[in-house]
Amino acid sequence: MKSVRPGLPEFDYIRAETIEQVSELLKNGKPSRLLMGGTDVFVQMRDGAFSPAILVDVKHLPGMQSIQKTGNKGLRIGAAVDLNTLAGHPEVVKSFPLLAEAAQSVASYQLRSRATMGGNLCNASPAADTAPAALVLEAILVAQGSNGERRIPAHDFFTGPGQNALQDGEILTSIEIPPPPKGPVGRYLKLGRNAEGDLAIVGVAVLGYADKTSESGFRFRMALSSVAPTPIRVPTAEDILESRTIGDETISAAAQAARKTAKPIDDVRASAGYRSAMVEVHARRALHAVWTALGREA
């Protein structure tokens, strides 16, 4: 039986001003942990999941809290940008509404004032709500370490429950969203136990766009949260949607493929069986929503 502390255990807080300083701190041998919004770190520290000697606050490093346009309509999102800022940013709302939708599905407004996209991704929870969006937007996670910069594609970032591809001494500094394909439509559908704000039982992100080079004339990207050890893409479903004429039948087949790809487990929120069924339902609903909107555009 895990016993939860009333308050935070002892640690030393250090506000880092430069990447070099962070690298030094991470190398000095004391158990350390990076801090951005803290909404997950503090809860886990009360739970006793870890107890670092040093918490290194990296959210004030240069560029960590800014959102900038990159060439050709891409975005560079500082890892410590909070989820409300992300969800409300005009460029995100305009070009990547899927990301805004995913961010807004997290907990509550006051929690999202602190929670960050970088933190949400680095926790590498299978249920991370911004992860499916990052996967279908094919985001690049930019890490800085003593050996300089490393660019990690989102699909290589999640390596296990709570495990990510960052190496010792590395820190996630930004998330680059490449320019979107032309005329994209995205949706993030999430099922929780109560109406809003729960951790996902199932999360499904779908991005679709017209593409004459595919057999169906469209391309879709789909990713799932909370139904596998990590957030995952669903290439089998994507293949179906690119190779067959889009309609109810194809959408159902793709949703079934999503269900087959999912490898859910039982937890306090839902059983594996229910999750499997819900992957299919929500994949179908998300695909329908995207397909309907694409049809409207076309």
Next chain:
Amino acid sequence: MATHKISLTVNGVLEQAEVPSNMVLLTLLRERLGLTGAKNGCAAGECGACTVIMDGEPVNSCLVLAVEADGSEIVTVEGLSSESGLDPLQEAMIEVSGTQCGFCTPGVLISARAFLDRTPSPSEDEIKEALRGNLCRCTGYVRIVESVKIAAKGG
């Protein structure tokens, strides 16, 4: 454990304190500054009873370190009313019994104040959305939502 000298503005008053690294903003407000309006209901960012406004945005003060609040401007429920009177939200809560046991009330009021500041003419759905992080076990939320509607109309 390291301590930090911080200064911050709370309800318009400049405060200085020396705080240990692991002290959260809620503890600083309640146990050092005597501002007990914000409440400790879960210490995990779920119930919203500790909500305060930090640099214009509502936050769960149980999940912000006091040292992180260095240099910030904080508004607690104690700062909502002034000598010139109550906030329209407070007036509305009294009028329609938006409060019962009162434990969630300070957090609700702070969330609602920040919400109305960014959304002066909200829909009912927007009100519910903005308050979903403030748990209340007494009211069924009916009169809380009603209070915000009234304050939005009057304000």
Next chain:
Amino acid sequence: MTEKVGPKSFPSPIGESVPRIDALPKVTGEAKFTDDIQFGADLLYGRIVRSPHPHARIKRLDVSKALALPGVKAVVTGEDCKDRFGLYLKDRYTFCKERVRYVGDPVAGVVATSENLAEEASRLVEVEYEVLEPVLDPVAGVQKDSPLLHPQLKDYTVASFIYPKHGTNISNHFKLRKGDVEKAWSECSVIVEREYRVPHVQHTPIEPHITVAKQDRSGQITLWASSQSPFAQRDLIAASLGMSPRDVRVISPFVGGGFGSKAGVSMEALAVIMAQKVPGHPVKVRLTREEEFYCAFVRQGLVAKIKVGADAHGKLVAMKTEYYWDAGAYTEYGVNITRAAGYSCTGPYDVPNVWTDSYCVYTNHPVGGPMRGFGMPEIHWGIEQTMDQLAEELGMDKLEFRLKNCLREGSITATGSAIHPIGVAECAAKAAEAIDWGEKESSSAPHKLRGKGLAIMWKAPAMPPNAGSSALIRFNEDATVSVGIGGQELGQGAHTIAAQIAAASLGVPMDWIRISGPIDTQYSPYEWQTVASRITWSMGNAIIDAAKDARRQIFDLVAQQWEETPADLDIRDGQVISYKSERSEPLENLVVYGLPKEDDSGWRGGPIIGRGSFMPDYVSALDPETGQGPRAVVHFTAGCQAVDLEVDTETGKIELLRVVSAFDVGKAINPDQVRAQMEGGVVQGASTTLLEQLRLDEGFPINASFTDYRIASTMDMPGENISIIVEVPQDDGPWGARGIGEHSMVPTAPAIANALADAAGLRILDLPLSAERVFNALREKEGMP
């Protein structure tokens, strides 16, 4: 100076929705809750070492490492506890001796200079356990070969109306035998028999439990506690320490929600034992939210076996019920839930033949205790679904079936007494009308099904027959009034109601009244507990009695002064008036300083203090073998809820479109506050129906946090939450009032289940109606795996 009675009309505050008197301090943050009180540098903190096992023997306990930590002031264990305590059955020690019986059972307490330090030190207490086989199910717990949790049950002190079975895990067996059930089955043309399960849920007041205790050098103990029961706590804690209640003082400021969890004694005694080791220092113990879920009270689980039969005309003939209460490790309070469930077993129906066995069973689960409804939401879950199914089998409309069979004035209840005037039928009819009963509504999408359901209910205050209230009315120099009461403001509006009753019964304006607070057993008059929806009625009567006493003193004085008779005098709008002479005198001229004699020979009168009390004197014992008696309870409040919902057949999610509540409150002293109770009850009821279950895996709680145990937020509100007040007066209630606090969450779960049945044609017998459970039931109905 005297003057004639003016034409000014004096509005009575009774029946008026006056604003809550506690709203201003609550919206400004001024309202002080226990954790808000500042204690200065002497304050110490306590943390509790808790059992990590559902059932184990303590083999070795070593506190030396914890004690050695600098800043640790004391460590207490079971050795520091004198006697067992409990409300109806003294079956628990504050800290365990020898045996632990649930995950979270207190084993030791550490007192230190900070909460974090106390926590760190608590982790240094070494405990070696011998794990014992646990009891994890109440039906298994009554079997002969079940492990025994309380082998010393026969030595425990117990209330006269509780019947423990020595040598078993049954701490109360309530029996009810009315008519001849076995014979009656043959008269039935339709019989429905079902087994229902209700899981543990938790109250989750937003303020977790907290107590600060201090022992001064004279030995007096003072507690500051978030409490529904300052007097019961004083009494029970004093008894467990071998002290007089005189020497235990409980001060209880505003309470951040109780719902039953802060009634009786749960964690408060822990702080007292710790404080006794550090005299002069206040010791603060506050439960974390995680502890709140399994270390305070939880609502008991229930396995309910129900068999009901009706004749060909749809008239109820017989009912047989067996209740197995999953009551947890200690049942000192829960034994009476078992009893209340037993005498209320028929629900608000007229059933001539009844057989009931209600068993309170010890299990190695968290401690079951009172929760809003005190057993009634749990039993109505089964009763009201069974009645729905009976109506289905009979081919009757479900409203019509209820109107045909529900109690009406004079009907004989299960315990054999005639029921007082009661508005069950009126509530059902009004709720049905408001939900457009009988009209089929269309669903909003092809994959959604829509349906309507309703459920009726009754509930009596469950308490000892002689639970009393008292009140003090003290006039101030300007004739404003300080009203002393011991009933607690939990959010339900008790103090606003008290002020209304005081003003109306004295004859003074509402704004002359101030309720003396916080409740403090040293100064406040006695109140049994703020539970059972009994305060408006019981405390209200005590206030009226105190007002009468004050008025009598005033009339005696003025009659003497005016040479009139008291019977001709009245108080209206703060003035004494004579109907005979039409003289009048403002109260401020006489209530403290008295009146000067005419010849300047002195003064008469003096400070007016009205004292009042109320205790029902008519509640009788019930026969232990049959549960029959002249009057089992003081009264029943009844009501109905009707639900209009949609269920998503692809996810199993239920959406409540409309919920209508109609309750017979006798008289709404403050209609807005009555409606507020109904609205809040609907959402708490819906939350426990759709979302909540404290998950216990082999006795280990696995969702003890708001992250893992969801409760309704604003996003889960029903589309419409409509309240209807019905008023069939209670003969001994203030202006006819009876309670409403708990009732509004009693019928919610079965009303939702009945609406689900209407929508989807399926019955779910276990709570909660989680989306997953509904989804699985839908699949099963379709014949899918």
